[in-house]
Amino acid sequence: xxxxxxxxxxxxxxxxxxxxxxxxxxxxxxxxxxxxxxxxxxxxxxxxxxxxxxxxxxxxxxxxxxxxxxxxxxxxxxxxxxxxxxxxxxxxxxxxxxxxxxxxxxxxxxxxxxxxxxxxxxxxxxxxxxxxxxxxxxxxxxxxxxxxxxxxxxxxxxxxxxxxxxxxxxxxxxxxxxxx
Numbered sequence: 001x002x003x004x005x006x007x008x009x010x011x012x013x014x015x016x017x018x019x020x021x022x023x024x025x026x027x028x029x030x031x032x033x034x035x036x037x038x039x040x041x042x043x044x045x046x047x048x049x050x051x052x053x054x055x056x057x058x059x060x061x062x063x064x065x066x067x068x069x070x071x072x073x074x075x076x077x078x079x080x081x082x083x084x085x086x087x088x089x090x091x092x093x094x095x096x097x098x099x100x101x102x103x104x105x106x107x108x109x110x111x112x113x114x115x116x117x118x119x120x121x122x123x124x125x126x127x128x129x130x131x132x133x134x135x136x137x138x139x140x141x142x143x144x145x146x147x148x149x150x151x152x153x154x155x156x157x158x159x160x161x162x163x164x165x166x167x168x169x170x171x172x173x174x175x176x177x178x179x180x
Contacts, residue, residue, distance in 0.1 A: 002030040003084040006063040010070060010077045020064035021083070023054040029085050036086035039065065041073045048072050049086050 004025055011020065019039065029037060033054040040047045048069045058064050063083060075081060 002028065003082055004028050005080050006083050007061055008070065008075055008077060008079050008081050009058075009062050009064050011064045011066050014066055014068070016066045016068040017048075017050050018053055018066070019050045019069075020053045020055040020058050021062070022058045022060045023056055024060050025083075026052070026054055029083065031085050038084045038086050039063070039069070039073060040082040040084060041075050042082050044074050046073050 006021065006025070019037070023033075026032060031037065031052060033052060036049050036051055038047045038049050050065075050069065055064070063081065065081075070076065073081065
């Protein structure tokens, strides 16, 4: 990309959004008078887009800038600034879209990793829960089996008693019926 580093000089007259630079710098930037350049504070990454006025009265190596634009950049008179040919709006949009795509792709990757980690944690938790349920089910089943066996024995004993009692009563009744 075509760019030069120049020294900032505050303009005497307000002219926000316009800079004056020596005509000798135009070919190095690949621009013509009236086209736009970006002034970039490399330390803070702040930038200002301005239109260029070619001026042979401005010293080579300098750029004349308004006080407002100096403040926006966060720079002072005599500081150095990077001057770069501005991209056309379509190029700026394409570049911003590509940067957004990269950022979103990274975010999706992080989200995928987090989802996998959460899924693994849920899987581990579910396996632990399944083991606990299995153990408790075995305990409950054994307890129910013991209670069922005890109940079956009680029923068997009581059935024998009842059967014996019914047998005696039936024999008595049969004797009475015979006597008659």
